[in-house]
Amino acid sequence: MSTTITDQKARTEALKKVEAEKPRLEFGGAWDYAPAPESKEHVRLEKRYGLFIGGEFVAPRSKKYFETINPATEEVLAEVAEGNAADIDAAVRAAEQAYEKRWKKLSGAQRGKYIYRIARLLQEKAREFAVLETMNGGKPIKESRDVDVPLAVAHFFYHAGWADKLEYAFPRHSVSPIGVCGQIIPWNFPLLMAAWKIAPALACGNTVVLKPAETTPLTSLHLARIFQEADLPPGVVNIVPGAGETGAHLVNHPRARKIAFTGSTDVGKIIQRSIAGTGKRLTLELGGKAANIIFEDAALDQAVEGIINGIYFNQGHVCCAGSRLLVQESVAATVLTKLADRVATLRLGDPLDKNTDVGAINSKMQLEKIREMVSTGVEEGAQLHQSACAIPSRGFWFPPTFFTGVAQSHRIAREEIFGPVLAVMTFRTPEEAVEKANNIPYGLSAGIWTDKGSKIFKITSKMKAGVVWANTFNKFDPSSPFGGYKESGFGREGGVHGLRAYVELS
Amino acid sequence: MSTTVLSLDLSRVPPVDQVGIDERAAALAKRSIKTTAKRAGIRLAMSMLDLTTLEGKDSEGKVRQLCQKAMRPMPGDPTVPHVAAVCVYPNLVSIAKDALSGSGVKVASVATGFPAGQVPLPVKIEDTRLAVAMGADEIDMVIDRGAFLAGDYDRVFEEIIAVKDACGPAHLKVILETGELETYDNVRRASRLAMGAGADFIKTSTGKIQPASTPGVVLVMLEAIRDHYKETGRRVGMKPAGGIKTSKEALHLLVLVKETLGDAWLTPDLFRIGASTVANDLLMQLVKETTGRYQNEDYFTKD
Numbered sequence: 001m002s003t004t005i006t007d008q009k010a011r012t013e014a015l016k017k018v019e020a021e022k023p024r025l026e027f028g029g030a031w032d033y034a035p036a037p038e039s040k041e042h043v044r045l046e047k048r049y050g051l052f053i054g055g056e057f058v059a060p061r062s063k064k065y066f067e068t069i070n071p072a073t074e075e076v077l078a079e080v081a082e083g084n085a086a087d088i089d090a091a092v093r094a095a096e097q098a099y100e101k102r103w104k105k106l107s108g109a110q111r112g113k114y115i116y117r118i119a120r121l122l123q124e125k126a127r128e129f130a131v132l133e134t135m136n137g138g139k140p141i142k143e144s145r146d147v148d149v150p151l152a153v154a155h156f157f158y159h160a161g162w163a164d165k166l167e168y169a170f171p172r173h174s175v176s177p178i179g180v181c182g183q184i185i186p187w188n189f190p191l192l193m194a195a196w197k198i199a200p201a202l203a204c205g206n207t208v209v210l211k212p213a214e215t216t217p218l219t220s221l222h223l224a225r226i227f228q229e230a231d232l233p234p235g236v237v238n239i240v241p242g243a244g245e246t247g248a249h250l251v252n253h254p255r256a257r258k259i260a261f262t263g264s265t266d267v268g269k270i271i272q273r274s275i276a277g278t279g280k281r282l283t284l285e286l287g288g289k290a291a292n293i294i295f296e297d298a299a300l301d302q303a304v305e306g307i308i309n310g311i312y313f314n315q316g317h318v319c320c321a322g323s324r325l326l327v328q329e330s331v332a333a334t335v336l337t338k339l340a341d342r343v344a345t346l347r348l349g350d351p352l353d354k355n356t357d358v359g360a361i362n363s364k365m366q367l368e369k370i371r372e373m374v375s376t377g378v379e380e381g382a383q384l385h386q387s388a389c390a391i392p393s394r395g396f397w398f399p400p401t402f403f404t405g406v407a408q409s410h411r412i413a414r415e416e417i418f419g420p421v422l423a424v425m426t427f428r429t430p431e432e433a434v435e436k437a438n439n440i441p442y443g444l445s446a447g448i449w450t451d452k453g454s455k456i457f458k459i460t461s462k463m464k465a466g467v468v469w470a471n472t473f474n475k476f477d478p479s480s481p482f483g484g485y486k487e488s489g490f491g492r493e494g495g496v497h498g499l500r501a502y503v504e505l506s
Numbered sequence: 507m508s509t510t511v512l513s514l515d516l517s518r519v520p521p522v523d524q525v526g527i528d529e530r531a532a533a534l535a536k537r538s539i540k541t542t543a544k545r546a547g548i549r550l551a552m553s554m555l556d557l558t559t560l561e562g563k564d565s566e567g568k569v570r571q572l573c574q575k576a577m578r579p580m581p582g583d584p585t586v587p588h589v590a591a592v593c594v595y596p597n598l599v600s601i602a603k604d605a606l607s608g609s610g611v612k613v614a615s616v617a618t619g620f621p622a623g624q625v626p627l628p629v630k631i632e633d634t635r636l637a638v639a640m641g642a643d644e645i646d647m648v649i650d651r652g653a654f655l656a657g658d659y660d661r662v663f664e665e666i667i668a669v670k671d672a673c674g675p676a677h678l679k680v681i682l683e684t685g686e687l688e689t690y691d692n693v694r695r696a697s698r699l700a701m702g703a704g705a706d707f708i709k710t711s712t713g714k715i716q717p718a719s720t721p722g723v724v725l726v727m728l729e730a731i732r733d734h735y736k737e738t739g740r741r742v743g744m745k746p747a748g749g750i751k752t753s754k755e756a757l758h759l760l761v762l763v764k765e766t767l768g769d770a771w772l773t774p775d776l777f778r779i780g781a782s783t784v785a786n787d788l789l790m791q792l793v794k795e796t797t798g799r800y801q802n803e804d805y806f807t808k809d
Contacts, residue, residue: 023739025732030769031546031760036538142536301729302526337736345765354538451521471523 027344036354038141042128048079049217051087051241052224054094055234061086068217071138072351072360072395080217083240088209088249091238095180095207096255098235103207104177108164115163115202117230119156125226126153129219133191134351136218138360138396139314141352151476152195155494158478159199162499166204169496173505177205178281181502182256184247185220186263187213187362188317188418194220196493197260198237199478204502206258208237211250215363217241251275260501261285262319265416265442265487283491283501285319285483287416288444290465291437292322292473295430296330298449302471304338307422310447310473312346312358312400316420317366319488320445322473324413325402325424326433332426336404339424340385343400348389358389358420361396370398370419377403377412382423408436416442430455434462443485447473466492514663519698520733522690522726531721537761541795544757548792550772551756552579555589556614556745556780560621560713569598571809572782573605580789589785590774591644595620596637603641614679615642618669621683621712623648627665634672644677645669648712651686654696662696666703679707679745679778684723685715693723697730707743709780718748719780724759728766741770747780753791756784 048065050057062084067076083091103111122129126149133144166175181201185193190212201208212220224239240246244267251259251271258281261271265286275282292310294303310322327335351359361367378384382403391397402422406413413423427433437446446465448456460468466484469475476482481497483489491501539547557576559568573592580586591612592602602613615637619625625633634645647669653661670678680700684693700708708727711718724746731742744767746759756779763771771777786806794800 023735025735025768026770027765027768030772031550031764032543033537033539034541034543036540146536297521299523299526300520302523302530305526305530341732345768354536451523471526 025341025344027341033355035350037350037352038131038134038145038354040131040135040352043132043135044128045078049081049221049241051081051083051091052221052237052239053087053091053235054238055228055232057224060084061090066214068136068215070135070395071215071362072392074394077136077218080221080241083211083242083246083249085249087240088246088253091209091240092180092182092250092253092255094235094238095209098233099177099179099207102233103236104205106205108166108205111202111205112160112163114230114232115156115160115199118226118232119153119160121226121229122149122156122223123153126150129191129222131352132222133219134359137187137190137216138351138362140356140359141354142356143314143359148189148192151478152192155192155195155199155478159203162200163203166499166503169499170503170505175204176504176506178502178504179206179257180255181206181208181258181260182250182253183208183210184250184259184261184263185210185212187216188314188319190216191219191223193262194223197262200493200498200502202236204499206502207235209250209256210237210239211247212239212241214241214243248274254278256280258282258502260491268489281501283483283493284489285491285493286444286487286489287442288319288321288484288488289324289414289416289440289442290320290322290445290447291324291326292447293433293437293449293459294325294327294331294335295433295448295450295452295455296328297451297455298331299451299471300331300335300338303449304335304342306447306449306471306473307339308342308346311402311422312420313474315359315361315398317362317418318474320467320474320482321418322445322447323417323422324437325422326427326436327424328433329426329428336424339402343385343387343402346387346389346400348387348397348399349392358400361398361419364396366418367396367398370417370421373412373415373417373419374401374421377406377410377421377423380407380410380412382406382410382412408439414440430459434459438462438464441487444483444488445469514659514699514702516659516695516698519695519730522694524690524722527690527725528722531725531762534761534765535721535758537758539757539761545792545795547757547760548753548788548795549585549587551753551760551779552785552788553587553590554774554777554779555785556591556593556747556778557589557785558593558713558747558780558782560593560595560616564595564598566598566601568809569594569601570605573602573611575785575807575809576611577606577609579785580792586789586792590778593646593780596633596640596642599637599640599642612643613641614644614646615640616646616648616712618647620646620648621714623650624652627668630665631668631672634669638672638674638676642676644679645673646679646681646709648681648683649696649700651683654687654692659699663699663703666700666705670704677706678704679709679743680705681709681712681747682727683712683715684710684719685717690722690726693726694730697727698734701730701734701742705742707745707778709745709747711748713748713780716749719746719750721758721762725762725766728762732767735767741776743776743778744771745778745780750779750781751783751787753784753787756788
């Protein structure tokens with residue numbers, strides 16, 4: 001008995017020694033980048049923001065304001081009005097009036113002119129919006145600058161083009177708008193989600209009441225300033241910040257004809273229940289737990305980039321994040337070594353620094369949720385691997401993390417974490433990969449990595465996911481429809497498919 | 507001195523995704539290199555330069571002038587280091603050796619029928635031996651691209667082994683001439699082949715073919731070096747050459763090295779930049795960093 005223990009000990013020691021002698025890469029400070037913070041000068045912050053109703057910023061009937069902070073520093077940026085039932089009612093009525101009196105009477109070409117104008121103004125103010133998005137949400141400036149803002153602009157441009165061509169999108173139908181749309185957006189891509197929702201609604205002739213998320217209302221409110229500058233008729237877009245309760249008032253308002261929601265699956269289910277039988281139209285874009293599948297014949301170094309982009313982009317606060325890695329056993333060891341090296345190069349810190357790769361977690365609440373899920377992973381027996389990067393003393397932060405030795409039944413492999421935490425599993429055959437990838441209640445996105453074209457077609461056709469990327473990940477384009485299967489929701493956003501949610505056809 | 511020769515098994519070389527490589531290289535080009543990082547990076551890049559002149563009209567006088575520049579790139583400022591090496595044709599090796607004596611600047615010579623490599627193997631070997639005998643510390647050889655593209659990997663492999671042998675104590679840099687290999691898959695395989703045959707450095711280009719060094723090609727080669735190191739524990743050096751003209755490009759190369767291979771490669775022992783015009787741009791940027799103003803280019807000597 002004692003000899004076995006000694007043997008075991010000796011073996012562990014020997015293994016440790018082998019591990020220590022393996023060639024290692026050091027990513028230290030031999031030549032380090034100096035701080036390169038983006039200037040905040042372009043951002044004109046108000047002390048206090050009202051609700052945007054009927055083309056004006058107005059004081060809330062609720063008389064309530066909440067503080068909105070910078071999650072990287074916990075510093076208060078501004079006070080923002082919180083809408084209650086009366087505020088929502090005022091906003092919906094303003095939207096209805098604008099719809100009946102102005103917006104639905106305009107020709108498609110005239111609507112398009114306004115949307116083009118919004119797109120151009122947003123493009124001109126790209127830097128202001130990128131900096132503000134980063135300050136309010138914690139995401140790295142390189143992402144808000146290169147992804148969020150340009151894509152938001154592209155969505156307005158794209159849908160502006162559709163405004164006078166709707167009958168070509170739906171041949172042999174006559175196309176009419178729905179009316180007032182209630183739209184509720186999440187905190188992970190605040191400006192981009194506002195664009196995804198507002199642009200198609202306006203292009204199709206509807207008016208909007210938008211509720212931004214409670215932690216990230218600022219870019220939506222600055223977008224309202226652009227609507228004013230673009231002379232968008234008052235009431236066509238109304239913005240009422242608030243938390244879940246404000247959203248519930250919007251969902252349940254009898255004059256809201258259509259609800260579009262992006263957020264958690266739990267809230268999505270509540271919304272669907274509460275509007276059942278009302279005749280309201282609904283689209284839901286909910287959670288995800290995407291499988292990123294690496295086959296042995298993949299370009300491995302680029303696949304590792306895809307893993308990094310899939311899970312650490314926007315701190316993993318992405319509904320279509322590649323949060324489950326399925327890697328073929330024959331290359332698993334190689335891929336994991338490469339992944340560990342790559343994680344060591346990720347730069348976590350000041351989101352306004354142009355060299356930051358991983359920014360702040362959006363809120364304290366989200367940070368606690370991530371911590372809880374990670375400790376669950378450890379308790380369930382998975383092996384934790386974490387970047388050794390320094391963590392700033394103020395603000396909400398979580399280091400890039402991945403788990404190996406994960407079982408399909410572990411909570412970290414089943415539930416959406418919505419943070420920089422990856423669950424790694426292996427598979428032996430393509431069939432097993434497909435089965436594991438689909439064996440989950442979600443179905444928003446997936447990624448496939450192989451150098452073999454025929455395999456791409458074979459596997460993608462078997463994936464039950466709304467978006468499947470091949471040899472890339474997290475690529476978005478306004479002309480490409482986005483949306484889920486199963487508990488990831490229904491309805492599509494973007495492309496011709498996305499227009500369908502905002503029109504009545506006869 | 508002997509290097510383990512790997513079996514020539516190219517089937518284990520992973521494929522390269524062109525879109526992915528170009529995206530990653532472009533993303534790293536967006537690193538913002540400012541103030542202290544810029545000054546340190548410029549000095550580091552200067553110390554990694556292989557100042558090169560490879561022209562038919564090269565003369566003794568031209569080489570001696572280049573050697574002066576190599577030893578003291580910025581007269582009056584001792585914080586600017588000397589470059590790593592001066593790279594010339596074999597006929598000019600002894601001149602360079604004499605001019606650089608005691609300076610710490612190495613003499614590199616191209617050999618093996620540079621730039622095309624279309625001469626018989628015995629000539630390549632003799633070319634190498636003579637260059638070393640005349641004082642070359644480093645040999646920049648070219649691979650037989652014709653044989654490589656024809657799939658005759660054994661021949662390319664054997665030639666490198668033979669030239670490495672002829673080098674004796676001199677370091678061997680193997681030029682892949684990536685502009686003629688065309689695909690990233692070829693570049694990765696050729697890198698693996700050269701390292702397996704014992705190359706101390708792998709180098710992108712002769713400078714005679716376009717495109718020469720591109721960020722994508724450099725990244726592919728750095729990743730091949732990383733795999734080789736993980737597999738064998740041997741650190742092979744990297745030398746992009748050709749077409750690198752600005753400080754920005756040079757700093758981008760350092761970023762690629764820093765974030766792919768890490769600290770150990772950020773030294774002239776393992777990373778070189780083959781160029782000549784970039785030297786003055788590095789100096790101009792350095793002066794701009796201290797004075798806040800760009801100087802007239804005539805304040806910097808061309809030779």
